[in-house]
Amino acid sequence: MRDHTKLYQYILIYIIIIFFVVISIYPVLRVLTISLRQGDNLLNESLEIIPKDSTFENYTKLFTEKPFLIWARNSMLITLVVTIIGVVLASTAGYAFSRYKFPGRKMGLLSLLVTQMFPPTMLLLPLFIMISKLNLVNSFLGLVIMYSASALPFCIWLMKGYYDTIPFSLEESAMIDGATKMFTFWKIILPLAAPALVITALFTFMTAWNEYIVAAQVLWYEDMFTLPLGLKSFQGNMTTEWGMYAASALLITVPVVILFISLSKWLVSGLTLGSVKG
Secondary structure, eight states, rough: OOHHHHHHHHHHHHHHHHHHHHHHHHHHHHHHHHHHHTTTTTSSOOOOOOOOOOOOOOHHHHHSSSSSHHHHHHHHHHHHHHHHHHHHHHHHHHHHHHHHOOHHHHHHHHHHHTTTTGGGGHHHHHHHHHHHHHHOOTTTHHHHHHHHHHHHHHHHHHHHHHHTTTTTHHHHHHHHTOOHHHHHIIIIIHHHHHHHHHHHHHHHHHHHOOOOOHHHHHOOOOOGOOOHHHHTTTTOSSOOOOHHHHHHHHHEEEEEEHHHOOOOOOOOHHHHHHHHOO
């Protein structure tokens, strides 16, 4: 009787999982369907995932009639720079807050925490005023500064919390053997903090890759657009190019999916920050 009860429980669990998987995948399949239709046909009575008159015309137009590759290059450049800045500064600043006692440490941590209490859009005006005074409006550097400023507080807190879980005795043992603080940080602490570094990299990557509101205020010319701005350009006052909109939306997700798959082995441990390895 117990075996049958367990079997029914497993079946119920699998049914629930399959149900939520279908709910998650269905919108993506509908976007795929729209991207394969001819013209800008958004609504259709057919429930076919692959339409009978399917075509790759919308994908072809993206690369031949629209500067999609330029938008992708801009997004990738900005995203990589923001990710590198986020990982480098968060890993070092988080280590300093975790291991050292210095004047203003508590106030600095409190300030980082307070910034997370406000929505990012509230910081848009002061950040825009700052970069405008630096003559960085309509430049990639200005956008990088704004993205980095938005992502760093959370990333520093994340890294600081993970460093706290690493026993200080490891560093003491290394320094007794003659290792310098820089060598200890580079060769011992950073490898142990790899899961947290991966989460930090993913967070900063997603912050820059998907962001639209800040980019819309900073970048004005089409040849400087990022991918979210490029997608928005398909939407006009009278009509919307739904076919190319859907096609570009699918293509934008490809780098993110590849990144998550390649870093999946680090994500499991990175999402359980707080456990101490013995």
